Amino acid sequence: MDAAILANIRVIEFAGGIAGPAAGLQLSEAGAEVIRIETPGMADYPGSVLFSVLNRGKRRVALDPDTADGRVALVGLIAGADVLLHDLTPAQAAECGLDDARLAATYPSLVVSAIGGWPRRHRLADAPARETLVLARLGLLDEQPGHRPGPVFVRMPFAGWLAAWLCAIGVMARLVARRRDGRGGIAHTSLAQAALAPMSMHWSRAQTPTPVFAKGLSKSTPIPLHRCADGEWVHVHYSPDKAPWMAQALAAMGPDAVAAENAKYPPSHVAPNFGANKAIMATRPARDWVEHFWQNDVAAQVAAPFGAIYASEQARANGYVVEVDDRVRGRVRQPGPAYLSDPPPRVRGALAAPERAPPHLPPRPEPKAVAPKASGAPLAPLAGMKVLDLGAYLAGPFATMLLADLGAEVIKVEPPAGDAMRRLERIFAGTQRGKLGVALKLGEPGARAALEALVGWADVVHHNIRLPAARKLGIDYAALQVLNPGLVYCHISSYGPKGEQKDWPGFDQLMQAACGWEAECGGQGNPPMWLRFGVGDYLAALSSVFAVLLAHYRRQETGQGQAVCASLLGATLLTVAESVMLPDGATTPVAQLDQAQTGLSSCHRIYRCRDAWLAVAALGARETESFARLAGSTRLACEAWFAGQPRAAALAALRAAGVAAEPVLEAQGEAFHDDQDHAAAGLHARYRHAVYGDLEQVGAYWDFGDLPLRLDRAPPALGEHSREVWERLGLGPEQIAALEAQGLTVLTNAPGTHS
Template sequence: MSAYRGVRIADFTQGVAGPMACMLLGDFEAEIVKVEPPGGDRLKDHPGYSAWNRNKTVVTLDLSVPADLAQAKDLARAADIAVFDHPPGDLEALGLDAASLRDGAPHLIHVWMPPYGTCGRWSRMPPRHSLLAAISGIAFRQGAHGDSPIHLILPIGWYGQAVMAAGAMGAALYERGASGQGQAVTVSGLHGVSEVGGVVMVLDQPRLPRGAPQGASPSYRLYQCGDGEWFFLATLFMPFFRKAIDALGLGAHWEVLVLNPALALDVLEEVFRSQPRRHWLGLLADAGVPCAPVGNRTDWFAGDAVRHAGLRLEFDDPVRGPLAMPGPPARLSATPASVRSLPTAGPLPAWGPPQPRTIGPGASRPLEGVRVLDMGSVIAGALAGAVLANLGAEVIKIESPEGDPFRSDGGPFLTCNRGKRGLGIDLKQPGAKEMFFDLVRQSDVVLDNYRFGVRKRLGVDYEALRQINPRIISCSVNAYGDAGPRAPLPGFDPLLQAEGGMMAAQGGDAEPVLHTIAVNDVATAGVVAFGIISALNARRRTGEGQEVITSLLAQSLTFQLGEVVTWEGRPPAPSGGIDCVGLSPAHRYYECQDGWLAVAAETVAEAEALLTVLGTQADPTDALTAPPEGPLAGRLAATLAGRPRAAALDALEAAGVPCAPCVRGYEAYDDPWLAENDVFVAWRHPRLGEAVGVRSYADFDRTPGGFRHPVPDAGEHTRQVLAEFGLAPERIEALLAAGAVFEPAAARSHLRDGGAALFTQ
């Protein structure tokens, strides 16, 4: 039995985020009926449509026709989950809002996924990812050579919204399994951006510098070789960097290079330009140094690494012929996902009334009562635990005396570890493993992102844990999956950006560009949370736990799902360039007198309105197709450069041109529209003081989530947690004395840069 078999989903969404969110549950056998208007999904011709809507039956209803609207309401009320992505106000006008649909259908989980926010001036714009990136601040978080926002080629905000919504749907189903009650759930584009790009800001700390397109550190950076080819050196931690320096024959200069990053960069650039890429990749790989060549997504998707991971699926499309798409991004051992069909047109299903449910006491939070032992570190594993904590799980961050190698007092580490309590364990000491197994007996989930094989070496792999607790869910993340020759290798987010084609796509025909937001890490965190929640729902049916496996490799496909779907003759996906500001004169970022704005005209009418407002004589079709840095774009840029931003936005908005202000990353914390949408919350770290961070990754009307704890120091809550697990005081003292567990004063961890090069303000 799969995790969501028998769950009915009425999918009223279009585009990327809503369809993909439903797709993730459909992979686990939810029955999905996708309702489209007479003209079809607005992205029906996008190559990603086949993937975002796989395993679905597609029906057509015109919601402006009373009879069709009545059928839509009946379908939604008969479903377990009804999903919508309309802008604010539209659902109420149609009677498809949560209050209207749940009247007489208390079981219904009503999910609303607006593309931007839930209220305010910029929430009713047509869906354009560049506008979401502009108003949320992530366009200015991307590293750049100059001082401009960057048009992100991948719609990472909407991909993040999709994964957060899938997890929220699963969490609402899990809670309904206990209470019998549905509820209204909201996962906006701003929720997606919160998971993808939200960074905690400690108020008395200086802002992080903006990242560089090739990487901000000589140890974690793109390098060009003697043959003109590029590769990424991913030595984020000093032991790896030392290996690289030694392999290059520079070990005698180690201290000088470490103390002088600018010198180190000059030296390494000169060294790598002396030989072709294949030489350096071979030499560094032989020394155990994480590195990867920059490639394109087509070769990556067709290559051995993806094949070994079992992530390339092929279908016979009746129109396009042989078609390949990525498989499900997480593997559940007992209730696996599958892709059973491409989207298929069909009639409305004869769904009968839902089974009556016994209404029980409701939980206060979606995942209330779920206990997670979080052994994750850096970003992918640690942020997954934070997402689960935000949904209400009790998450205990377990660290060795050395600490999480990412640990620091900086915003990136704080972002990935909010909502947790800290427990220090040294599994190498006598009595530690037996004590850990005592915790496993009373827990629901064990989460880690150890390199492949490390769990088994430590004796904490799934087979060992299930002997202790058959209901345990053991989730493990690694770089390259658990099959094939790469499985044991260390890996970091940019390596998958490089090989997976993300860097080449953002750089276009010029040099590759590092995504400053750790795309594959944050994608993996979201998929891990969704996979664990799916396993919890499956356990409610079967009574048994299982293993959940995913990887950065899998997410190198998930967060470019629409871009890697392929068939012979497929149109090329968009590509960027150096400091890319857009795709055309009508769809790009422009600088005004006092700040930047975004315009995102995609129709002839919108382009004509843009030209009229700016007093520019040109063919609207040219505005939609000309280069974003060409003569027409230059004329528009010169006009806007002489205008105040607010006045320009007022005129453009009045004329019907999709537009928005570009908010700088650090400005987001004080932006009035983001405040109106309740994106951020102030909180206090007991040692660092006042901080600001994202409030939530989803909103639930009956069981609200949110963070209950600040970020723990290593081992901060050791005594408290062990006592709550029922360990006697004398045993706790004996474990402390033996070094099996520790408190902050005994931790040998030190503050590091916390990966500041990965995030920007």
């Protein structure tokens, strides 16, 4: 068996919560040796289910850095490492002697990735890294619709999971750059940057917006989650009107009754007969509807209980569910790796007992640059990588946008009629910056020469088109490998590359439903609720980028390309790690959101003060005790304490007592772009767009210190760079003219064309 891709990499993990350990898990299962440091002050409960999943297969070392022996041991571990992964704030890192400047001077080849609550240049950089507080301060608790007016507590810790992937990607990008430059450096990210990733489709501002761009996508848009005759709920994506049962029922209702049902709800951009669909869905059991929809190529899923996904044959067929011998719980089902590469990632065993004595590690040899030292300005981490983006919608294009941010040159190919997502202009623009835009009608004989030129140019081909369609278009791996044997080819599917559902349509909403997050986000006793942030798409995108960088790293050693893949199901299922399935088929319980959608406990929730909302996240024993002394020990007492005073007074009292809290900001879509703290931290990006004029969007997702990111090219208008690209790839004037004459390309952005 070939050695794992990261077999020669050693990682020191010094982090708690979700993001750091989950990033360490990805590096471990890609082959790295991960040594996890556990200190007496860490708040993580080692007996929890989540802890047992995130830290499986790692070496656990008990160490107290507050003692002289502990500090010596920590220095020895770092000296023997390639990567240090931690979640210390800048002030905490300096106190421990792990600040960036000191590490760079002492260990010049070390890659350091810190996951804070906020970027290191933000005014809140030293605030506690607690997701609820970050979301509150950013205004994202107000972006999620709820079963009542006002901001709601977001049950899914999506920022932590996204930050884990951003960290793992940052580490890989730095390792790639280290081979080029012969030195390490930082690759920091934060919960705030991760939380802002999904807002790239909502929070943007244009100097001259079109009406569609200006409108955006309202959080009041009705979500097609329908209650069925048996009380279960089904999430349907796009209109189900052509499915025979639905078509027959709509005809039987008649146009007047259909119109009356539709009038009960706001218009839906995905289902023109939303109200009538809802009434008709209530006439049959949920499972009957889902099976009927599947038979008729309508994407749908039952909003399942949390953890039920472990019984999915589709998930097990793709290794997204694995069996692990847990020392406490027996042989349990847990989330498996979310992507596939060659060699594949593998689970490296259950949670091990901690070692009381730190291992002795020999110092790592200094890496040598494989290229001559660059003169002049430093290069972005992935400078020189060439990526062909054949994807559409969200997951595929966002992945390639991140590669562009990291310095890769990306050419986006879309049909002459435009990417299907262009009709939602703000969402489209949020996944396309940094790319050269080319229009080409794939699958046509006349377009073959242009496609071959693109593939011959590329190092990476990335897309999320269903594979049967990809084969018809001639862009499957088998077809493209012939043209470019060294290609790294990445595909994002909905349900994974194996199993009965491998070619089925699927969307983020359906993965949230299948994995139980819609049930949990709704709150106890309430209907399920979709998390509006589209997390499944973003998780799949990030996992695919990690897979691409692993394959690229491998190719630097072997010269050989490979096909890698990721999926919406695999990436979303990983977030179910709060629960596992026991040998008897039962699933372990998880903390549930209350019916009012305000929180999980009296000390971790949002409270309504006299004038506004406030978020509290007192997660440690000392904070919990301080909070109880201040506000009360019961929920009713706490609610009364907060309701009796203005937010500013409550916040001041909490902070004086050492309790972590933040205001729940509201209506931040515009305010985000004017916030100077966000600007100073690199959270803004601005460029000139062909249609919108000055375009402002969410900015950097990483901080690489001495290496720049590429955030200087606006999303392309349709066909904006076609002529430039065709000429660069060697197509002659007659070939280009023929492509245009046959309607196979667009050479300029025609009037009225969406951005």
